Amino acid sequence: MGLKSNLHNLKEKYKGTKMAPAFNAIHTFLYLPNETTHNGTHIKAADDLKRTMNTVIMAMVPCLIFGMFNAGYQHHLALGSIEAAEGFLGSTFWTWDNLVIGIWKVLPLVIVSYGVGLLIEFIFAVIKGHEVEEGYLVTGMLVPLIVPVDLPLWMLAVAVAFGVVIGKEVFGGTGMNILNPALTIRAFLFFAYPTWMSGDKVWVHGAVERAGTADAISGETILGSYAQSQDVVYNYADMFFGLIPGSIGETSKLLIIFGALFLIFTKVGSWRIILSTLLGALAMGLIFNGVVDAGLITSSSKFYGLMSVPFWQHLIIGSILFGAVYMATDPVTAAQTNKGKWIYGFLIGFISIMIRVFNPAYPEGVFLAILLMNVFAPTIDHYVVQGNVKKRMKRLKVKTA
Amino acid sequence: MGLLSKKDSKLILDPLADNNPITIQVLGICSALAITAQLKASIVMSISVLFVLGVGNVVISLIRNIIPSKIRIIVQLTVVAALVIIVDLVLKAFAYELSKELSVFVGLIITNCIIMGRFEAFALGNGPWRSFLDGIGNAAGYGVILIIVGFFRELLGSGTLMGVKVLGDPIEKTGLYAFGYENNGFMLLSPMALIVVGLIIWVQRSRNKALIED
Numbered sequence: 001m002g003l004k005s006n007l008h009n010l011k012e013k014y015k016g017t018k019m020a021p022a023f024n025a026i027h028t029f030l031y032l033p034n035e036t037t038h039n040g041t042h043i044k045a046a047d048d049l050k051r052t053m054n055t056v057i058m059a060m061v062p063c064l065i066f067g068m069f070n071a072g073y074q075h076h077l078a079l080g081s082i083e084a085a086e087g088f089l090g091s092t093f094w095t096w097d098n099l100v101i102g103i104w105k106v107l108p109l110v111i112v113s114y115g116v117g118l119l120i121e122f123i124f125a126v127i128k129g130h131e132v133e134e135g136y137l138v139t140g141m142l143v144p145l146i147v148p149v150d151l152p153l154w155m156l157a158v159a160v161a162f163g164v165v166i167g168k169e170v171f172g173g174t175g176m177n178i179l180n181p182a183l184t185i186r187a188f189l190f191f192a193y194p195t196w197m198s199g200d201k202v203w204v205h206g207a208v209e210r211a212g213t214a215d216a217i218s219g220e221t222i223l224g225s226y227a228q229s230q231d232v233v234y235n236y237a238d239m240f241f242g243l244i245p246g247s248i249g250e251t252s253k254l255l256i257i258f259g260a261l262f263l264i265f266t267k268v269g270s271w272r273i274i275l276s277t278l279l280g281a282l283a284m285g286l287i288f289n290g291v292v293d294a295g296l297i298t299s300s301s302k303f304y305g306l307m308s309v310p311f312w313q314h315l316i317i318g319s320i321l322f323g324a325v326y327m328a329t330d331p332v333t334a335a336q337t338n339k340g341k342w343i344y345g346f347l348i349g350f351i352s353i354m355i356r357v358f359n360p361a362y363p364e365g366v367f368l369a370i371l372l373m374n375v376f377a378p379t380i381d382h383y384v385v386q387g388n389v390k391k392r393m394k395r396l397k398v399k400t401a
Numbered sequence: 402m403g404l405l406s407k408k409d410s411k412l413i414l415d416p417l418a419d420n421n422p423i424t425i426q427v428l429g430i431c432s433a434l435a436i437t438a439q440l441k442a443s444i445v446m447s448i449s450v451l452f453v454l455g456v457g458n459v460v461i462s463l464i465r466n467i468i469p470s471k472i473r474i475i476v477q478l479t480v481v482a483a484l485v486i487i488v489d490l491v492l493k494a495f496a497y498e499l500s501k502e503l504s505v506f507v508g509l510i511i512t513n514c515i516i517m518g519r520f521e522a523f524a525l526g527n528g529p530w531r532s533f534l535d536g537i538g539n540a541a542g543y544g545v546i547l548i549i550v551g552f553f554r555e556l557l558g559s560g561t562l563m564g565v566k567v568l569g570d571p572i573e574k575t576g577l578y579a580f581g582y583e584n585n586g587f588m589l590l591s592p593m594a595l596i597v598v599g600l601i602i603w604v605q606r607s608r609n610k611a612l613i614e615d
Contacts, residue, residue: 152581166596170603192587 068102135174145249280349285311443551447544458536558588
């Protein structure tokens with residue numbers, strides 16, 4: 001008699017009582033449940049919702065592991081104790097020292113994110129008497145990937161509590177939320193504690209406490225450098241492979257592309273949204289390049305730095321790719337119709353680059369753009385459906401006439 | 402409440418909770434968002450509205466039988482405007498700093514829907530004493546919410562209450578700040594006022610299910 005049957009007995013014993021959802025959650029978390037998803041937007045096949053969620057988590061694990069190595073690598077590199085790694089397989093990148101720093105800094109973020117979020121889910125499940133929903137499994141994984149490495153843990157805990165309650169539970173829990181909870185958490189952090197979420201100090205572990213001392217190190221992101229029209233010290237390969245400062249999980253474009261292919265192959269993520277987001281970003285980048293080429297903006301303008309970035313380069317700096325693959329595709333908050341997905345994705349990319357260029361205070365506009373389009377997604381769907389209804393009606397009239 | 406009959410005391414107590422102008426009728430939201438970043442401003446605003454609504458209700462009630470109904474809105478506006486000017490001038494004379502902080506929002510009491518709403522809904526059809534009680538009650542209901550929101554926004558956003566540093570000094574790193582605590586800048590932005598009001602509405606309605614409308 002193992003843990004499984006013990007849990008099963010507990011589940012039977014507490015059936016119908018207040019604490020039942022809590023036991024059920026532990027049971028399904030550890031073992032394969034015998035239920036399938038019955039309703040909500042996650043319904044797809046004879047799968048449990050948990051499997052959808054696990055697929056997304058699996059797609060993110062490479063980013064997390066890379067993020068751990070990168071956290072240590074950026075730290076050591078900034079201290080000058082190691083040489084720059086040449087390329088993705090560089091010998092100074094995949095080292096034990098880097099990983100130790102990464103685990104030491106990143107794992108607590110993951111634990112706090114899951115601990116606080118799941119605790120709130122449990123409390124709500126017990127109060128409201130419904131099952132604990134697995135929706136938080138993905139959110140809890142996304143959150144550590146999109147925050148700076150030195151973020152104080154209590155701030156993360158406050159933000160997670162806010163994001164889960166205001167972003168999700170007040171709307172009715174998993175599947176009912178308007179805004180992506182992970183992005184709600186990031187937006188909260190960004191507006192509540194801006195000094196910890198932007199600037200040139202927060203992206204490299206150790207930079208904050210060294211600021212102003214003789215050992216000061218800087219970790220300006222590429223976007224930050226561009227916004228101030230400084231020279232960028234990273235080459236394209238570093239940007240693509242992710243050997244750059246940034247939020248923990250969003251730097252490696254290579255691994256994000258692998259994750260995207262995995263999500264598309266398992267049909268969990270929508271390729272329409274991913275593709276149209278990238279197209280939107282390219283379109284806006286091209287427009288800005290055109291403005292610069294036409295001589296409308298000269299190098300004296302404060303927008304010149306970011307506007308003159310070659311349009312394709314926007315895809316490998318900042319987190320537009322991460323947002324497109326893991327955030328915009330969230331099936332709950334995205335548009336549901338196929339045509340709607342194209343519009344939704346395109347506008348996310350378009351607005352992301354627009355915010356990135358026009359507002360130096362928010363060099364990373366991706367999360368704001370996705371939140372904005374989350375709000376508009378139902379409107380887009382409404383007009384797509386109405387348009388279809390109108391077309392059908394016309395056809396009907398032609399036939400009967 | 403020996404002083405008031407049961408019906409009269411209801412006029413005051415109802416708007417404080419189950420018929421609160423902000424959380425139930427959702428009126429007067431703009432000022433609740435705009436000036437609640439500080440507790441002091443919330444309190445002054447509450448007192449101003451208390452005065453305008455209390456006196457205004459009495460005035461309208463006294464002249465209710467001689468106002469031609471076609472121009473009653475204009476008459477009401479004139480009464481509010483006169484009272485708001487009094488408040489504004491008093492603030493400028495005795496609390497100049499604060500009146501600069503409240504800036505345009507004192508003037509905007511004129512357009513506060515709660516005031517016109519009470520004139521229309523109550524003072525035009527009731528005697529002066531009852532109108533007075535109704536005005537006081539509604540203004541108090543408005544003030545309670547403003548003060549709750551102001552309390553949390555100032556405490557969490559600036560770490561102060563009425564300008565006193567209750568959580569320690571953020572620059573000297575004393576009190577809570579010594580442990581790495583930081584002020585929540587989001588609390589000072591107006592969306593957070595809306596969220597705090599929303600949370601109050603949530604708590605209130607989950608305690609009293611009768612308030613939930615379909």
